[in-house]
Amino acid sequence: MANHVVIMAGGIGSRFWPLSTPEFPKQFIDILGCGRTLIQLTVDRFQGICPPENFWVVTNEKYVDIVMQQIPSIPESHILAEPAARNTAPCIAWACWEINKVDSNANVVVTPSDAVVMNPDEFRRIAGNALDFTSGRDAVVTFGIKPGRPETGYGYVQAGHCIQGEVLRVDAFKEKPTLDVAKMYLEAGNYLWNAGIFVWNVGTIVGYIRAYKPEIAGIMDEMAATGNVKGLFPQCEKISIDYAVMEPAAADGRVFTIPADFGWSDLGNWQSLHEKLEHDRNGNAAVGNVSTYECTNCVIHAEGLKRIVLQGLDGYIVSEKNGQLLVCRRSEEQRINEFSSGQTV
């Protein structure tokens, strides 16, 4: 059975302004300064698992040209252009209805486009195991990231007893916890970060969506029959795959997890980018041609500038793209939406 990969690439990455903008968001940026954008790195890590012609990208219609440019190997018909963002359940449903048309036995991996994995070999090993497990079963495997800290920014899966090899049953999905609860999860050892990466057979997904979200399944059937994406897709409920399918499926004992440790990060904010980039001895992490004097713990991303000289900054974000510059304290990064929309002095 052939493997297919569905990449969800509709996010706008507003927390990385001005690096990421609604016109050119994070997943299309070389945020690590490694020469590859996040979506390109996402494709790269499925090398050997999925042939180029079996990739699918679901994105907003305004990003279609960027996707074609950055992933030239993808068939144009595999770029699914959402006329409006409807969260992950309709996004995954559409892709799987399309895959089901061409190969009703396909194995499918669904992945975000904007996370990083520092150990792709281990990622491929886990993905291979998950595909082996789901190819013969009516089951979904979610990758459960072994937590390294009591993170309050992620959802968790509560792992239960072992099914086979590394595969554990998922007893429940847990929403973003408070710090106390996150500490308890870390201590308990059987709570894993929900990375939003799912593996299942296409028939399984379609069946789960029919069972747990029949309204969305109905819209998908009509879209498949009429091709009227613009009219029908926006009618879907805005709902995540976790709420729509995973939670009820877990309650029915049909969701499994493989605990994974492949250097995953969702790169959700400057803090996590700072952690993933290399640091100088003063804790500065820079992408771009940057010279620092008496600077500590800064994170700098300004590849568009020819040269950046910074002096006397402790704990700042410095970011530039397309003529927009942000300098702010790292402690204030949750205000970046305010800064990006703010008034001029």
Added chain:
Amino acid sequence: MANHVVIMAGGIGSRFWPLSTPEFPKQFIDILGCGRTLIQLTVDRFQGICPPENFWVVTNEKYVDIVMQQIPSIPESHILAEPAARNTAPCIAWACWEINKVDSNANVVVTPSDAVVMNPDEFRRIAGNALDFTSGRDAVVTFGIKPGRPETGYGYVQAGHCIQGEVLRVDAFKEKPTLDVAKMYLEAGNYLWNAGIFVWNVGTIVGYIRAYKPEIAGIMDEMAATGNVKGLFPQCEKISIDYAVMEPAAADGRVFTIPADFGWSDLGNWQSLHEKLEHDRNGNAAVGNVSTYECTNCVIHAEGLKRIVLQGLDGYIVSEKNGQLLVCRRSEEQRINEFSSGQTV
């Protein structure tokens, strides 16, 4: 007798990097964000005193195209391209030898290209008085700026008794003083900043240079006879007009001054630019599309960027031009040469 203006525009403005670079220095930049560059403002303030065809610019040969672009009214033959910088005495000598060829009765004002004058009407009044005084006399008038603070960054002229109207005798030129001496000067009241603006008849200058710097006069005569600027000009001694001519002429009682108060600044550093720009209520002065949050006492010049957002900066310089960005503490501005030539982290 016709008035001529000689604009000295050979400086490299290294203290304003990256705004000012050796390829495009300060005098050619709209540093005040008013729509006119410093050299254009210099031309503007002689409106009514000097007709466009009587301006002369002495500059480095690499800036000739910029001068032609910024002052299209100037005759091309009036742009004197120095093959090498030789300080102000050879620069002024060359211009005056040229003016002497076309009009041996000309009255001449010599001025830097990179200072600002906030009250051009008063400037013109003083210049008119100086030209009246020197047109019939073998004398030089230097503008003496009434000091507003005990500045240690400027040379001073020591004014003596009144000659006529506002014109005083200059008893001596004084080099940049220590702070204690500068305070004494301010207290005494008869010490004025030497703005480097001189008014004299062309025959007077030529005569003074022949008298006090015969070596330079000899090179000028040979240049006039042969046209061999490239070979001869660099042979001139590197010396300022103050040392070469003003000091000995003052000792001979041939230098005069008009105390002036027309909002002059040499814009020699970011501190003086910060003073001349308008401030917001937090003491920030900005040229460019700048939004500030919790910023105080910053000076920002980044017209090339579409948008700048700054947060949490107190007392910083933020400057960008042509893809080069500097963020540094204002207290460290004397290190800008180090920053501009520094190594990359």
